[in-house]
Amino acid sequence: MHERPIDVEHVDHRYVIAIDGPAAAGKTTVARRLADRIGALLFDTGALYRAVALIALQTGVAPTDAIGLAAIARSAAVEVRPPSCRDGRLYDVWLDGRDITWDLRAPEVGAIVSEVAEHREVREALLPLQRKIASGAAVVMVGRDIGTVVVPDAGLKIYLDASPEERARRRFREAALRGGTETLAEVARETMHRDQIDRSREAAPLRAAPDAERVFTDNLEVDDVVAIVERLARDRHIAFAESRSRS
Ligand code: CDP
Numbered sequence: 001m002h003e004r005p006i007d008v009e010h011v012d013h014r015y016v017i018a019i020d021g022p023a024a025a026g027k028t029t030v031a032r033r034l035a036d037r038i039g040a041l042l043f044d045t046g047a048l049y050r051a052v053a054l055i056a057l058q059t060g061v062a063p064t065d066a067i068g069l070a071a072i073a074r075s076a077a078v079e080v081r082p083p084s085c086r087d088g089r090l091y092d093v094w095l096d097g098r099d100i101t102w103d104l105r106a107p108e109v110g111a112i113v114s115e116v117a118e119h120r121e122v123r124e125a126l127l128p129l130q131r132k133i134a135s136g137a138a139v140v141m142v143g144r145d146i147g148t149v150v151v152p153d154a155g156l157k158i159y160l161d162a163s164p165e166e167r168a169r170r171r172f173r174e175a176a177l178r179g180g181t182e183t184l185a186e187v188a189r190e191t192m193h194r195d196q197i198d199r200s201r202e203a204a205p206l207r208a209a210p211d212a213e214r215v216f217t218d219n220l221e222v223d224d225v226v227a228i229v230e231r232l233a234r235d236r237h238i239a240f241a242e243s244r245s246r247s
Helices: 025-039 046-059 066-075 106-119 121-134 146-148 164-177 182-200 223-235
Strands: 018-019 041-042 076-079 092-093 141-145 154-160 211-215
Touching: 018 025, 018 146, 018 223, 025 223, 041 121, 041 154, 046 066, 046 076, 046 092, 046 106, 046 121, 066 121, 066 141, 106 182, 121 141, 121 146, 141 146, 141 182, 146 154, 154 223, 164 182, 211 223
Parallel strands: 018 141, 018 154, 041 141, 154 211
Antiparallel strands: 076 092
């Protein structure tokens, strides 16, 4: 994750779609379908924070050790790639030649990732890579601070939200499908705990950019949300593939 800094002021970000929002709001699911429909890449920045948390767990670096965590963030060779198989994943994450896609979703990682992401040092260490990705082709970037900090001049900014109950239900169903054994109450506690830390931290807290389009998804199907965001993208001429009928 060691990259040269990019001068954010002089890069054209009109083909970047920033999708921010709280835990389990459906950001990545929507982003995957949207990216495929409009011919853009998907980059889920949460994978980077989760990878730092996973490596910290594996190497015994404490979630309070800002310097140690930032060193991990700077040096880890994490790669995010298109999905290599159809097991429910939306993308692949590899570390040192090993597929860590599902390891990143382990409850142990979820339990500390927001503490890890709170440190300014960690966030700064992950910024150059995120900005580099934003400076390339059309990309849908998912996170907490994409529209506010990483790419504040993105061509389209979305803030995707849903009630805490609905988000917990969605995350619980997802985890259960993969054989997860957490209860709905445990999942609800974990997502709310992360939201609380993500919203109240000093460095790049979770919030909607002032000019973000807010989409509240409690009563919407995924395809409905994708259609809303796709329309907004096409209105802004951020689309490189023809509209396809829904399958
Ligand atoms: O998938 P889910 O919404 O549950 O979480 P995620 O996107 O994988 O992000 C995991 C955690 O990483 C978040 O709860 C944040 O603490 C942190 N994160 C962040 O601080 N900034 C980002 N741009 C993305 C993730």
